[in-house]
Amino acid sequence: MNAPLREVGRRIPQKGAEQRVSGGAVYTQDIALPGMLHAAVLRSPHAHALISGLDVTAARAAPGVVAVITAEDFPGKPYYQLGGSYSDRHPLARGKVRFYGEEIAAIAAETLEAAQAALKLIEVTYEILPALLTPEAALAPDALPLHEAANMLGGRNLAIRFTCDYGPVQQAFADAAKVFEDEFSHGVAVPACMETNGTVASFDPASGDLTLWTATQAPFFIRKEVAHVVGLDVERVHLRGVEVGGGFGGKSKICEQEALAAMLAVKAQRPVKLILDRREEFISGKTDHAKRIRLRTAIADDGRILARATSLQIDNGAYTAYAPTYVGAARQRTTCLYRVETAHYDCDLVYTNKVPGGQYRGMGAPQMIWAIETHMDKIAAHLGMDPLEYRLRQANQSGDVTPLGWKISSCGQSDCLNEVARRIGWAEKRQGPREATPGKLRGVGIAAMIHPSGGVIYQEGNYSNTRIQMLADGRFVVHTQTADTGTWQNTTLAQIAAEALGVPSELVSVSHMDTDAAPPDLGSAASRVAFVSGNATKRAGEALRAMVARELGRHWNCNPDDLAFAEGKVRSTADPSRMADIAEVAALCGELNAEARYSTPGERPDPATGIGNYAATYVFGAQAAEVEVDMATGQVRILKIVAAQDVGRALNPVAIEGQLYGGILQGIGMALQEELIFEEGRPVNASFLDYKVPRIGDAPPIELALIETNDPEGPFGAKAGAEPTINASIAAIANAVAHATGMRFYELPLSPDRILPKLQAGRKLALKPWKRPYNLEVATVRKAYPAAVFPVLRKIGTKFANTPKQGVKPEIAAPRDIDGLLAALASPNKRTKLLGGGTDLFVGLRQGIYDTELLVDTARVDALRGIALQDDMLHIGAGNTLASLTDSDLVRRILPMLAEGVDLIATPQIRRVATVAGDLCQEKRCWFFRSAFPCYKLGGATCPCFAVQGNNRFHSILGAKRCAAPCPADLAPIFTALGAQAVIIGPNGQRKVAMEDFYQWSGLSCLTAGEVLLRFELPLSARSSHAFEKFAVRRSDFAESSVAVRLDWEAGRITGARIALGAVAPLPIRAEATERALLAAGRPDAKQIRAAAELAVQGSLPLRDNAHKTHLLVNLAERAIRTAIEHAP
Amino acid sequence: MKLTLRVNGIEQTAEADPLQPLARVLREQLNLRGTKIGCGNGECGACTVWVEGEAVCSCLYPAFRAEGCAITTIEGLATPERLTALQQAFIDHGATQCGFCTSGMIMAASALLARNPQPTEADVVHGLTGNICRCTGYRQIIDAVLSVGNKQ
Structure with missing residues (x-):
């Protein structure tokens, strides 16, 4: 058929776009059926425990409850998944929970609130078991078995142990001119679809038909599994069309809510809606798998790859979803990417007490290719060859047969490599100066990929x-x-x-x-x-x-x-x-x-080895990245990505371009900022605030080249396109970072906490912890934490924890003036909180960190608002929204640093409602506290601080005692540096407090019961200059470190200095030594500025993961001081 | 409590718990389900609506505060005959994929254009910081907003 194509290749708009842009597209959460109930799920609060008692009697009797289900209500069959030993999970836990967040029971009630309230009436008795949180712990000889023997290999916590040689690989290593060997590792990334998982189920008892509207990629598999676990004929299960808000693999197989909603609908004989909230999505949704990759590459003198050996350890999480296909997908890259003569692959799929892994775009390819492409760069360097030239020599070619048995037909790999190299300006940028701008290192990197198009990877064929x-x-x-x-x-x-x-x-x-x-x-x-x-x-x-x-x-x-x-x-x-x-x-x-x-015409892969030409065709592509690494912050900024992909034929260029943009941005997230962080098996960053998916400011310019090879087997020549767009991104970025910095990093993501300490290794900071005498005690206690302090406090101390009561519904008072406000605050015997914008308070109520009984709204009290100039003072009402400051011409004119600083806080929507007082008084920001761990600050003096041993990247480096949470408010250092005074009004009249004295601890101010912040008074002077520097991975994030500076001048000399540090200590603290040094210097030169800045970290005692904050703080202080000096009047 | 709201120009009443998020009042009681709930914590922007002309996260906006307010939702932008220039630009630039972020994205971007009719690319990026899209890579969204700005 050689007629010109008329419809294929057209850039037509998306079908259904009109509905999407006007709010008319119907997603699962938008389905409302007559008589529909709302469901909620009881989840395990432990990573590993026996359930010795489960009593739902009270929940069944609760108001509005129509159906309660536990494991007993299902016929008893586990999910089918891939069958055999891999069928290891029931829709609800049976006698044992194996991860934090595992489903134990579900309730359908007239309202969501009634269902959630009834969850609290379910009584579960747990016998807590030691949690196996890493593959190493799970494989220890004395480790408890997580599953029945039938689900594990040799009685160990192994779902799969695979090993295979592809060709005479040992001989190849023996013959090698050189062997490269490295270990790579990364944690858990998640698909994080904008629409959470959710299902509406409706059961007709008369006909026995079950109808589902569900956010899924795969109606086929949902139907098969739901019929299987609920006990219906597959013909009786019907799915209906509904819009799906993203998939990326996270919705590619059954997610538990489908089975739960179905069974609830069967029990209740009424339609049931079950929508996961964002936290549930993070703690229980299907994730990518954490992996450890040991890679060995053997080369001949001329660089030919004689052998590539990969030892992989995959964290399966608590249950096996489709991980066996993940094991196979990881194998594809190591045996097939570039011309590899022989290969070895071994892989352990290890059970741990963590959220079960699932599928996420690329199925492990992005990280496998990162490892392989790291070696390609290292080999090229060893040979003294340009990395592009080396890759072109080793590129896959049409007619090749790979060690895995793939027969390469159409192949655009070399074309893709050449294209991205040309477009990124490879030859010139590879040679160019790395530090074109002082303090910024630039580099370019390149990577290629391979992916099967329409592979036979299902039991059903394809x-x-x-x-x-x-x-x-x-x-x-x-x-x-x-x-x-x-x-x-x-x-x-x-x-x-x-x-x-x-x-x-x-x-x-x-x-x-x-x-x-x-x-x-x-x-x-x-x-x-x-x-x-x-x-x-x-x-x-x-x-x-x-x-x-x-x-x-x-x-x-x-x-x-x-x-x-x-x-x-x-x-x-x-x-x-x-x-x-x-x-x-x-x-x-x-x-x-x-x-x-x-x-698809491919062969089935041999079950023992995976060998087979099991895709109809293969997809190739390459990406090149240009990055800039900020030596002061360790942040990698992507200047440009160029991607070329052999798409066979672009069915609709807009569609495939959209896939490339999106896949690359997800790859950027994986490379630089995304990782689910666990403590005791519980994800602690289960929110978009802390799990850092790229925001719009993280999107670099991306240039695309679609290479059309017109595949003979594809429909009108097309190949698979969407998934592999992510494959080469991490590798290209990591190679660019290596080019820029001259350093290799073997853990992902490439975040500042990993990069900055290595970049600054040559710059030793004098921390002088003894400058703060209590550090001696703190250091001693920290040393004793792992062996003695933590275990005792965790086990015994937390029994006496006085944590906030759950489920308290606060009353609201909405006074209209100060008197009314004070009267409301005077309500005796009530736990009262002032309500500003509510952007933190409402979140905190949901997080369970408050048990407020009375909310006193400040929004209608006009006396709390207003911005005015009075006697060389700027008066800012405490109830002003943050946006009112950035919108104010007055503030922008006379204190631009304040307006600019506020503009860096949160998002435009949050700044519209969040208030000045609310920013300053917001609760401490520590992900253990916010995840309602029974910690010292939440549970009281008998409880431990989880930050001492947990991931403490964002915690305090200075001044932490029993609590290491930093002060999160950006206004705190800004107001402190500006010398602001807080005007407080209470039952005994007004008082003024200097900002230095405003805080007692992070999230704890000097306001006493019945008092309220009225306004702030900021002294102004025509002889001062200001600067504010903040670092956060994404704009809108809370600071990892910030520095605010006010300098006073006379005749070109510094006569006054106020420097306040934010986000590094529980309080906004003054850097007094730095201030003194600047005053002494009067007209400090660059060297003196640096020396003064370095004094800011004196007395700090960083934790395990936040040493980068010491450098960050000094570098930001240096920048801020420099800026303030440049702005001298 | 009984709420009286002016939603998309029409006065409406609803019965809601005072602390119930406005997003749920709009979706569940007024059947305006174009406003999406992506996180419930004001972190993703999918629920963005205008309250008295200001773009806010309706998932964090308590019902009692909306009493008597003028609310605009995604359903209130277009006339039955015509999409707004921005809505059309989203279609023309391929700025929608799964569409779940789109309502909030358009509400935030429209608010941005109302304040700043000819934004620079940096303005657009800054103004949409509160809206997460997981599908598109944002490029097409930026282009769509800029194209409208340039026309005005």
Whole structure:
């Protein structure tokens, strides 16, 4: 078929975009059925425990509750997943919980609040078991078995132990001219779809039919699993189409809420809606797997890769979802990327007491390729060869057969490498100066990737069926069981159908996910839709066209073979007078349907070795990154990414470009900032605030090159495209960082806490912890923490914890003036809190860190607002929103540093409502405290500080005693440096407090009961200059460190200095030694500024993970002082 | 409590717990489900609506504070005949993928354009800091907003 393509390749807009931009697209959370109940899930508060008692009697009797389910309510079959020993999980825990967040019971009630309240009435008795939180602990000889013997290998916590040689690999290592060996590791990244997982289930007891609306990529697998665990025939389970808010693998197989909503609907005989909240999504949603990669590469003298040996350890988490396919996917890269002569692969899939891993875009490829491409760079350096040149010599080529048995057909790898190198300016930038701007190191890196297109990786094979319906009005509907999760597949499948039918894409719509309307298809995962479902759609389109031709031939009395379909018209080539618009044809022929099947032609991989040519074709690509590393902060800023991908054929360039942009940005997140942090098996950064998915400011310019190789097997030449867009990103970035810094990092993400200490290794700071005498005691206690202090406090002390009562519903008082405010605050015997913008308070109430009984709203008290100039003082009402400061011309004019500093706080939406007093009085920011660990600050004096041993990257380096939470408010150092005074009003009148004396501890001010902040008074002087420097990974994040400076001048000399440090200590503290040094110098030169800045960290005692903050603080202080001096009046 | 709100120009009443988030009042009682709840903590911006013309996170905005206020949601931007220039620009630039962030993104971007009709790229990036998109890589969104700004 050589006719020019009309519909394939068109840049048409997304199908369904109008609904998306106007709020009309319906997602699972938007479904409301008559009589629908709302469900909530009881989750394990322990990583590992036996359940010795479970009593739901009180919950069943609670108001509004209609159904309560526990493991007993299911027939007792575990999820099928991949079958055999891998079927290791039940929809609700049976006698044992194996990870924090595991589902124990679920409740359906008239309202969500009633369901959540009833959860608290379920009584569970746990016998806590030691939690195995790392693969090493789980594989220790005396480790407790997590599962039944039938689910584990040799009685150990192993789901899989795989090992295989591909060719004479030992000989290759023996013959090698040089062997490279490194170990790489990374933690858990998560898909973090904008729509959380959720399901609406409806059961008809009369017919026995169960209908589901669910946020999934794979109706096929949902149906199979739900039928299996609920005990229904698969034909009785029906999925309906609904918009899906992102997938990325996280919704590619069953997620537990589908089974729970289904069983609740069966029990309640009413529809049930179960939507996970964001925290539940983080603690229980399917994640990527943490891995440790040991890579050995053997090369010959000329650089040929004689052997690549990979030993992989994958953290399975508590249950096996589809990890066996993950084991296989990781194998693909190590045996197939570049020309590898022999290979070895061994892999342990290890059970631990953590959230079960699932699938996430790339299935481990981004990190495997990071390891491989690190070696490619190191080998090139060893050979004295340009890294691009070396890669081109080793690139995969058409006709190659890889050690895994892949037969490479069309191959654009070299083209992709050359293209990205050209576009990034490789030759020039590789040679150019690395420190073009002082203090900023630049570098470029490159990486390639390989990915199967339509691989046979399912037990069912890899097939698709599509039905296309011609309606009587001449429109067409493609019915597919795949799910468009935002990939535009409903647009590209319509284009394929339109092309096959010879009609404009505008006449074709796609109905997805509906298991009654569409024939079976394995769903939207592994980038299979464009290729596999695309081929089925093309065939169905061709079949329908033939059917229409036959039908029309009867009506027109002509040979169907003479009918040509193009541009929405049908013509007879034999009789030019015979021509009709497709609408007329449809009216004549009536509704017609055609269905077609496509099954990928690949072999099945050999189960013992994984060997086989099991994809129809392979996808290649390359990415190049240019980065700039800030030596002062350790932050990697991506200046540009160039990506080239062999897409076979771009079905719709806008669609595949969107996939590339999105995949690359997710790769950037993995490379630089994303990692789920665990403490005692509990994710502590289970929010978008702390789990740092890229925000808009993290998106670099991205340049794309789509390489079209017109694959002979692909639909109109297309290959798989969406998933592998992420594959080369980490590697390209990491290689660019290595080029810029001359250093290699073997752990991800490449965050400042890892990079900065190494960058600053040559700059020893004199911390002089003895400058703060209590540090001796603190250091001694910390030393004793692991062996003695923590275990005792954790085990015994927390029994006496006085943690906030849960479920208290606060009353509200909304006074209109100061008197009313004071009267409300005077309410006796009530735990009272003032309400500013509520942006932290409402979150805190949900986090369980408050048990407030009365909220006193400040929003209507006009006397708390206003910005005014009075007697050389700027008066700022405590109730002003942060936005009112940035909007104020007065503030911008006379104190620009304040306006600019406030502009760095949080997000525009938060600044619109958050107040000055609220910023200053917000609760401490420590992820252990915020996760409601029974810590010293939450539970009282008998409890430990979890930050001493847990991940303490963001904690205090200065002044931490029993609590290491830093002061998070940016206004605290700013106001302190400006010499502000807080005006406080209370039952005994007004008082003024200097900012230095405002705090007692992080989140704890000097306000006593009944008092309220009225305003702040900031002294102004025409002879002062100011600066504020803040560092946070993303704009909008809380500071990791900040420095505010006010300098007073006379005749060009510094006569006054106030320097306040933020986010490094529980209080905003003055850097007095630095101030003195500046005063002494009067007109400090660069060297004196640096020396003064270094004094700011004196007396600090960093924790294990926050040594970078000492450098950060000094470097920010240096910058801020420099800026303030530049702005001298 | 009984709430009276002017939503998209129409006076509406609702019965809500005073601390219930405005997002839920809009979605559950007024059937305006275009406003999405992505995190419930004001961190992702999917729930962005305008209260008295200011873009706020409705998942953190307590119902009692909205009493008597003019609220604009995504459903209130377009007329039945015509999308706004920004909505059309999102379509034309391929700025939607899964669409779950789109309502909030458009509400935030429209508020930005109302204040600053000709924003620079830096203004757009700064103004949309509160809105997370996991699909698009943001590039098409930035281009869509800039294209409207340049036309004005």
